[in-house]
Amino acid sequence: MYSAVYSGALCGVSAYLVSVEVDIARGLPGFGMVGSLGCEVRESRERVMVALKNVGIDMPPCRITVNLSPADVRKEGTAFDLPIAIGVLEAMGILPSGAGEGILFLGELGLDGELKRARGVLPVVRAAEAGGVRQCIVPKANAKEGAVIPGIAVRGAENICQIMEFLTVGSAEEADAVLPVQTVDIGALFEEEVSGERLDFGDVSGQREARRAAEIAAAGFHNLLMVGPPGAGKSMIAKRIPGILPALSLEESLEVTSVVSVAGLMKEGEALVTQRPFRSPHHTISQAALIGGSSYPRPGIISLAHRGVLFLDELPEFQRIVLDALRQPIEERLVNISRVNGNVTYPSDFMLVCAMNPCPCGYYPDRNRCRCSEAQVRRYMGKVSGPILDRIDLCVELHPVDIAGLKEKAGAEGSASIRERVMRARERQKDRFEGSGYRFNGDIEASCIDRYCVLGKEEQDCMEQLYHSLKLSARAYHRILKVARTIADLAGEDCIGTEHLLEAACYRPSLEYWE
Amino acid sequence: MEQIIQYKKEDPGYPERLKNISGAPKKLYVLGSLPEEGRLSVAVIGARDCSEYGKYVAKELGTALGGSGISVISGMARGIDGISQEAALDAGGSSYAVLGCGVDICYPEANRQLYERLKSGGGIISEYPPGAPALACHFPPRNRIVSGLADVVVVIEARIKSGTLITVDMALEQGREVYVVPGRLTDRLSDGCNRLIKQGAGILLSPEDFVRELLEGEVGKAARNLAGKFRKEEAGLAGEKRKEVARNLAGETRRKEAARNLAGETRKKEAAKSMTGESGKEAGNLAGGRQRGALSPELAAVLEALDFMPQTLEQIRVQLPEECQDKPITTYLMRLCMEGLAVQVSPGRFCCVKG
Known part of the structure; x- marks a missing residue:
């Protein structure tokens, strides 16, 4: 018996439909899988067999062949467990023939038949919708993420038994009772973001110029460099910049969610990322982790900071090679990663915010505290390569806050009103750049x-x-x-x-x- | 390839000033020339990691000295040394660097440009043979040559424990006059200077006045000293050295003449300078008056708040009256920078320029 169901595979932050074909024939018993598979996809054989056994289904002593088509594209991940299991059940005749037709399945199986969360549900559901599929069954933990896409019914299942029941009941009402269609109120999510708690600029005492520079940077999407001694509030300001950037639009939010989803970093039950990302990697980060990559490409920190802020604290401490690798992504606003196993593109449209001390001890040019020699200072500054500095529009110096500045705290302006100004400035830019391909002054x-x-x-x-x-x-x-x-x-x-x-x-x- | 010239102590070209210091170097290696005999020379020394204030004074002093034909002697180090020498050359004067390594080695490498300029605009001098590396132990002894070649030593910035103070000790031993640029009590870089003042060093209050005093009083004195020394030498000379005496005498008269010429020249120069200075100042005043007169009250208030020491924006802001607070003060400051009345020392610090 032959059966075929839909699933999806990831390529960069987008996805394409995969047809999972299963054939059961007489012959030497065995379970063969083909279709250019990664090792975790091959292991799916064991998970499917054991999971089916544990939910009470005896596998027949037959020759089972599974093909993932298109067979010439490399496939990775554990999300093919569910479609393979459904295909096997259908081919065995346990599910009526054609039961899974027009439905996309995605999810990893536990040995007890439980459905575990998968990576990249949002892009896959999006691809399914574009490919004309009208229903998806995904793990319950990911259901909300898929439900964001309009025009396709996404159902979340907890285990394979629920799905078998769903596929065998007669009427649509009964089916809906077993696995209801997941819904998400996107409007409410965005409102929550606007009214939600966040770090406020009102906490930053003094530092008027730094606050002003942050506002200008946010308004025009300029890259910003802050120089100052330890404890002046560089990181504090950087962390508050996402809060004065305008709220994500739905389209932007989908882009951000796609990257987070592909990286497997969505929280359980989270539907959309509505907060501007803020990523601050430690300065020991490797090039692959920052830019993306390893032999099987995954999004790096710069892609996770897409539409948000990438904060590089202690800029000169980063390896030079890592910083230099940032040049092309900053310029192009996307990053191409080419490896033996594939060639993918991730978005990387982020605002670069950097912070650094002016010298190794941090107090230059206060010669009463700083004993670094000029050569040391120059060497330290020299670690930041010119090409990176060329991509920074604003530079501001911070000074230790004195007592007057601390007192000023009470009167410091909060994020909400700064954000309003930033949004007005962005509206003007939108009008100006209408149809030009530019979005911001930066x-x-x-x-x-x-x-x-x-x-x-x-x-x-x-x-x-x-x-x-x-x-x-x-x-x-x-x-x-x-x-x-x-x-x-x-x-x-x-x-x-x-x-x-x-x-x-x-x-x-x-x-x-x-x- | 430039010629490195060797001078033994007994050679006629060997600097007279060095001959009578204790531990005078047996040999000198010179790239370029030696300081002219009879021409006034001042050693400008100070910290390598100097402050903005130190840089400013070094530059002003170097310019004043170079502009009035006084040689600047120093060690070509980073900071005060290099800055003052560079300024002297910029002002058209001559400058001489005494190195702690062979004269064919540029140390520190960062002063390569200055090193190249010194070859024609003065000289590079060392007691170490060409190729000698810059060892730490070479530097304290070279300081005695710095002070030895100079008539007056000026200290711009020095910490309590510093190589600069070693030079001062040597200068005093050699009977050189020491002038010091005073600093603030709170600046560690001025501690050494202020202590020297307490110990009785001369105080340098303005580079121009210092130079004028030197030219008026000191030139004559220096010339007298030189002459006196020669007379003494002459008296002690034996008969067979008469020829040499004659030569010396001739040299002396030449030198005296040179000193006279120099004095005359400087007088002339000064007269010219005072004239041009006067008129220049007038013009400057006019221009400055125009500039400053045209300043809006806010700009004038901001300019008033500025100091020669770089201040942070916060420090400037607290001095401003209420009405300047509404607009970003960066705007005012940058306008002053644009007009050439202030300088942005770093992104967040400003100081004013001598108007």
Whole structure:
């Protein structure tokens, strides 16, 4: 007897449909699996056999052949357990022929027949919906994640017996009673995000310029570098940046959820990631962990920070090779990983926030506390490669907070009102970049600067004077214009004014200060 | 390839100033030239890891010395040494570096540019043969040459325990006058200087005044000293050395003449300078007046709050009146930087520029 059911496999953050074909024939008893399978897919044979035995089904002494089609693409993961088991049951005649038709199955089986959570449910359900499948059965732990996709009925099952019952009962009502269709209220999820508890900028005492720089960076999606001694509040500010970024849109949220889901990091029962990601890897991180990869590609930290903030604390302590690998993903906003076993693309559209001490001891240029030699300071700063600095638009210096700054705490502005300003600035950018492919001021390339950052006569004179008096490079010049555009957007102005240019110039990153 | 010249102690070209110090080097290796005899020279020394203040003073002093034809002697180290020497060369003066390694070795490597410039703008001097590495034990002895080649030693920044103070000890032993740049009580980098002041060192209050004093008073004194020494030598000379005496005498007169010339020249220069300075100052005042007069009250208040020592934005902000607080003060500060009235030392620290 032959049967076929649908399942899905992952490729990057998207998925494609896989047809699981099972044939049972007379012959030497055995269980063969084909279709370019990873070793964990092969092991599925043992799990399926034992799980079926333990729910009371005797396997016949026949020759069972399983094929996962398309057979020339490498398949990984344990989520094929369920479709294989259903296919075997159908081929054995325990389930009526055609019972699983038009349904996509996904899930890992325990030896007692229990259904365990799977990786990448969201992309698979999305692919199923696009492929015309109308029903999915997934592990209960992942059901909400799948239910986010409209136009497809997703049911969550706890064990294989439930599914067998679902497939054998007569009427649709009875079937719904066994495995109800999972529903998710997306609107409520987003509301929860907006009203939910989060780290607030009101906790940051003093540091007016750093707060301002964070606001500008958030408004224009600029990359930010904070330099300051230990304990000045660099990490504190970085952690609060996701909270002043506008809330994720549904589309963005689906992108973020896909990556998290593919990485297998969804919490049990979580439907959507609605909070902006904030990832702060330790500085010992390897290149593969940051960028993504290993011999079987998995999303790295930069992809998990997609649409959110990637915070690199102690920037000079990172291995140079790791930092340099960031260059292309920052530029392209996606990362291509090519390995022997495949070639995948993950999104990596993140805001880079870096923090560093000005010298090994952290107190330079306070010569009363810092005894680092100039050479040491230079070496320390030199660890941050120029190409990374080239991709940073804003640089701000933090100083230890004194008592006056601590007192100011009570009056410090909270995240909510900063976020409002940021959102208004982003609205203006949306209008400006309509149909241009850009989204934020931080994206503007040098070739288009003149189109989007138009200067009046007075402003041009100001820039020229700045160019000479600050000895700017062409790149620094462009960066100031981009940041000034964002500052003007924050102020609600259509034209860039001299005060915007001057403020932007103050935040220009340049290593010459420490040389 | 540049020629490295060797001077033995008994050679005629050997610097007179060095001859009478204790432990005078037997041999000197020179790339470029030796400090001109009869021309006033000042050693500028200080910490390698100096503060912004130190850098500023070193630069000003180097410029003032170089601009008035006084040689700057130093050790070409990072920090004060290199900065003052560079400034002297920039101002068109001459400068001489005494190294703790062979003259063919540039140490520290970071001062390569200065090293190359010194070959033509002055000289690189060492008592160690070419190829000698920069060993830690070479540096304290070279300090005696730094002070020995100079008429006056100026200390800009020094911690309590520092190599700079070794040089000062040697300078005092050699009878050189020591001037010190005062600092704040709270700055560890000025502790050494302030202690020297307590011990009776001269105080340098302004580079220009210092240079003027040197040119007015000290030039004559230096010339007198030199002359006196020669007379003594002459008296002690035996008959067979008469030729040499004659030569010395001729040398002396030449030198005297040179000193006179120099004094004359400097007087002339000073006159010219005072004239141009006067007019320059006037022009500067006019320009400055225009600039400062044109400043809005907020900008003037911010400029008022700035100091020569770099201050953090927070430190500047607390000094400002209420009406400046609403706009980001970065805007005001950057405008001042643009006008050339302030300098952004690092992203979050500003200081004002001498107006």
